[in-house]
Amino acid sequence: MKQQPLSHWDISTSRLVLGCMGLGGEWNRDPYTEADVKKAEEAVEAALSIGISMFDHADIYRIGKAESVFGEVLKRNPGLREKIVIQSKCGIRFADGSGPGRFDFSKEHILASVDGSLQRLGIDTLDILLLHRPDPLMEPEVVAEAIQTLRESGKVRRFGVSNMNVSQIRFLQQASPEPFIVNQLEMSLAKLDWVDQTVHVNQKAGTSVHFGEGLMEFCQTEHIQIQSWGPLAKGLFSGQTPEDAPENVLATAKLVQELAAAKETTPEAIVLGWLMRHPALIQPVIGTANPGRIRACADAERQASLMTREEWYALYVSSRGVPMP
Numbered sequence: 412m413k414q415q416p417l418s419h420w421d422i423s424t425s426r427l428v429l430g431c432m433g434l435g436g437e438w439n440r441d442p443y444t445e446a447d448v449k450k451a452e453e454a455v456e457a458a459l460s461i462g463i464s465m466f467d468h469a470d471i472y473r474i475g476k477a478e479s480v481f482g483e484v485l486k487r488n489p490g491l492r493e494k495i496v497i498q499s500k501c502g503i504r505f506a507d508g509s510g511p512g513r514f515d516f517s518k519e520h521i522l523a524s525v526d527g528s529l530q531r532l533g534i535d536t537l538d539i540l541l542l543h544r545p546d547p548l549m550e551p552e553v554v555a556e557a558i559q560t561l562r563e564s565g566k567v568r569r570f571g572v573s574n575m576n577v578s579q580i581r582f583l584q585q586a587s588p589e590p591f592i593v594n595q596l597e598m599s600l601a602k603l604d605w606v607d608q609t610v611h612v613n614q615k616a617g618t619s620v621h622f623g624e625g626l627m628e629f630c631q632t633e634h635i636q637i638q639s640w641g642p643l644a645k646g647l648f649s650g651q652t653p654e655d656a657p658e659n660v661l662a663t664a665k666l667v668q669e670l671a672a673a674k675e676t677t678p679e680a681i682v683l684g685w686l687m688r689h690p691a692l693i694q695p696v697i698g699t700a701n702p703g704r705i706r707a708c709a710d711a712e713r714q715a716s717l718m719t720r721e722e723w724y725a726l727y728v729s730s731r732g733v734p735m736p
């Protein structure tokens with residue numbers, strides 16, 4: 412079952428992805444500044460320097476400015492576009508004159524969203540487009556039509572989903588010949604539902620798990636690349652541990668530090684290596700825009716390959732705060 416992420420679908424990428432939600436300045440409609448472009452350029456340079464070749468966007472990040480500053484970075488660095496994989500997302504709409512904050516998988520919105528992303532990024536084709544969050548009003552045939560139009564026009568190469576369970580993926584997939592090749596979900600040492608789901612079948616503790624039933628196994632069987640958002644838990648175990656954090660968080664941060672020291676690596680590499688040790692070959696989408704912190708992730712894949720079963724379980728059990736059933 413071992414494979415490089417997405418290679419099953421002829422897309423060659425690094426195990427780590429740089430999440431670009433932090434690029435582009437504030438979450439407002441003010442124009443981005445030269446400082447925002449510089450920050451984005453430094454983040455991209457740091458990512459490339461550690462071998463990251465995939466970048467994650469969404470139409471909504473910084474109200475479009477994340478894609479706009481990234482487009483500016485591409486313009487200033489000829490040849491960069493051809494070396495990287497660019498993924499974006501559509502389907503979330505902010506509150507506006509027409510309605511409240513909402514999800515929208517209508518054909519019109521999906522097509523318009525992709526046109527906006529391509530224009531802001533200054534590119535002709537998105538490598539991967541994800542449907543960001545399940546829209547209760549989604550109609551598989553309508554989504555399939557949008558996908559077909561985007562595929563035929565050459566505006567999107569491949570498609571995926573985000574924050575979806577098995578039923579939702581199957582529901583959409585039955586109407587579309589284009590396979591969904593990615594599912595992006597919140598998963599980390601702080602957000603353990605993805606492991607608890609496997610562990611707590613047939614147990615009362617399983618009723619409080621917030622992760623789709625069988626989702627890990629389904630995605631692996633169907634060659635759907637699992638990407639984790641929030642993989643660094645905003646630094647909870649690697650420099651941002653509040654003094655008054657719960658006992659399990661304090662203990663886990665200490666364990667992460669000890670393992671990092673023993674293995675002569677960074678806490679970030681341990682936190683990410685723990686995710687990457689799973690046989691699903693999870694692709695963490697790291698959200699830091701700080702070049703030093705990006706570089707601190709460089710050793711993650713190696714740490715995953717070195718992590719023993721006992722170390723993996725020690726981190727999981729420490730973070731869950733209660734022994735295995």
Ligand SMILES: NC(=O)c1ccc[n+]([C@@H]2O[C@H](COP(=O)([O-])OP(=O)(O)OC[C@H]3O[C@@H](n4cnc5c(N)ncnc54)[C@H](OP(=O)(O)O)[C@@H]3O)[C@@H](O)[C@H]2O)c1
Pocket residue numbers: 429430431432433467468543573574595596639640641642643644645646647649650651696697698699700701704
């Ligand atoms: N599909 C979805 O629904 C969804 C939802 C959310 C995010 N995402 C994607 O996933 C990516 C990552 O998500 P995330 O930003 O929530 O996850 P993360 O990688 O766990 O956290 C990174 C964020 O935490 C901050 N941070 C502060 N101290 C830190 C430390 N010591 N170590 C690490 N980070 C620290 C970072 O700020 P600095 O930049 O200052 O380091 C950054 O804002 C996003 O960029 C986006 O591409 C997807």
